[in-house]
Amino acid sequence: QLRRNFYAGSCPNVEQIVRSAVQQKIQQTFTTIPATLRLYFHDCFVNGCDASVMIASTNNNKAEKDHPDNLSLAGDGFDTVIKAKQVLDAVANCRNKVSCADILTIATRDVVNLAGGPRYEVELGRLDGLSSSAASVEGKLPHPTDDVNQLTSLFAKNGLSLKDMIALSGAHTLGFAHCTKVFNRIYSFNKTTKVDPTVNKAYVAELQASCPRNIDPRVAINMDPTTPRQFDNVYYKNLQQGKGLFTSDQVLFTDRRSKPTVDLWANNAKLFNQAFGNSMIRLGRVGVKTGRNGNIRRDCGAFN
Numbered sequence: 001q002l003r004r005n006f007y008a009g010s011c012p013n014v015e016q017i018v019r020s021a022v023q024q025k026i027q028q029t030f031t032t033i034p035a036t037l038r039l040y041f042h043d044c045f046v047n048g049c050d051a052s053v054m055i056a057s058t059n060n061n062k063a064e065k066d067h068p069d070n071l072s073l074a075g076d077g078f079d080t081v082i083k084a085k086q087v088l089d090a091v092a093n094c095r096n097k098v099s100c101a102d103i104l105t106i107a108t109r110d111v112v113n114l115a116g117g118p119r120y121e122v123e124l125g126r127l128d129g130l131s132s133s134a135a136s137v138e139g140k141l142p143h144p145t146d147d148v149n150q151l152t153s154l155f156a157k158n159g160l161s162l163k164d165m166i167a168l169s170g171a172h173t174l175g176f177a178h179c180t181k182v183f184n185r186i187y188s189f190n191k192t193t194k195v196d197p198t199v200n201k202a203y204v205a206e207l208q209a210s211c212p213r214n215i216d217p218r219v220a221i222n223m224d225p226t227t228p229r230q231f232d233n234v235y236y237k238n239l240q241q242g243k244g245l246f247t248s249d250q251v252l253f254t255d256r257r258s259k260p261t262v263d264l265w266a267n268n269a270k271l272f273n274q275a276f277g278n279s280m281i282r283l284g285r286v287g288v289k290t291g292r293n294g295n296i297r298r299d300c301g302a303f304n
C-alpha cells in the first residue's frame, strides 16, 4: 500500500530533509550519485526494496552485501542513507519513523535529479526487511556478460518489462566500472577473435589503454565515456556507436527486440526521462514489505 505523502502525518518534511542531506554528501564526493543509484537496484532485485542490502554480516549470518555480486557496491551509497537517517533522527517527530528502504528510495530519486536527470514522484510506505543472506543473492542480479534473453527473464521475475529493462539500463549513463569486468571484451572474447566485434574500434583502443592486462584490479573507468557525470540519454547514443561498456549494454542495440527503443531514446531525451522515471517507480514497487513482514530499523545496518 505504497502512496505519495505517506509520512504527511508523522514526518511531513521527510523529502526536503533527505534531499538536503543528499546534496551535502554529493558536495563531499560525486561517487555518492552512482553509488546510491546502483545500491537501490541491488536492494530491490533481492528480496524487494526493503534495505536488506544494507544489513551488515555478523558471526552467524553472511549478509547480502558480502555476496560477490555486491562486493563492488561503493560505500558512499550506504553512507548516503546513514547520513540522511542521522539528520531525520535529529528531528523529534521523524525519529525512527521513516524506514531505511524509503530513505534509500527518496535519496535515489534525488541523486538522479541532482545529476541532471528527471524528478519523479516517489511512492512511500515500505518497511525494512527482516532477513538478509548472501545465499539469497545468487542468481537474482544481472551480469555484464548477459544477453537480452537473460536480462529480460531476470527483470520479468521482478514484474518489469523489456521496456523497463532498457530504460533502467540507462543508469549506466553515470558511474564507474572495474577494468576486470571488460577484460573479456577487449582481450579474450572467444576462440576466433580476441576483441568483441561489436565494440567501436577507437573505443577498443581507449579501453585497452585505460585497462592494460596487468592493471591493478581496483582501477575503475567511466561507464559513459562521453558524459560520465551527467544523467542524460547519451548512454543510448553511445550504444548506436558501439560504445556500450558491457555486453549487457551493447546487446540492447544489437538485438532487434530492443534496438527500436534504443534509437527512440537516443533521439529523444524527454521520452527517455519520462520512461526512466516511470520505470524507477515500478522498480520501487518490487517486493514491498508491509505489516508483519517488516519494521522500521533503528540502525539501517542491523536488525532491531
Ligand code: HEM
Pocket (backbone or CB within 6 Å): 033, 034, 035, 037, 038, 041, 072, 073, 074, 142, 143, 144, 145, 146, 151, 168, 169, 171, 172, 174, 175, 176, 177, 178, 179, 181, 246, 248
Ligand atoms: C541490465 C543489467 C545490468 C547489469 C548487467 C549491470 C552491471 C553492472 C556492473 C558490472 C557494474 C560495474 C561494477 C563495478 O565494476 O564496480 C555496474 C555499475 C553500475 N550500475 Fe549496473 N547493471 C545493470 C543494470 C543496472 C540498473 C538497472 C541500474 C540502476 C537503475 C544500474 C546502476 C548502475 C550504476 C549507477 C553503476 C555505477 C556504480 C558506481 O559508480 O559506483 N545498473 N553495473
Ligand SMILES: [Ca+2]
Pocket (backbone or CB within 6 Å): 042, 043, 044, 045, 046, 047, 048, 049, 050, 051, 052, 053, 129
Ligand atoms: Ca532488498
Ligand SMILES: [Ca+2]
Pocket (backbone or CB within 6 Å): 173, 174, 224, 226, 227, 228, 229, 230, 231, 232, 234, 235
Ligand atoms: Ca551520461
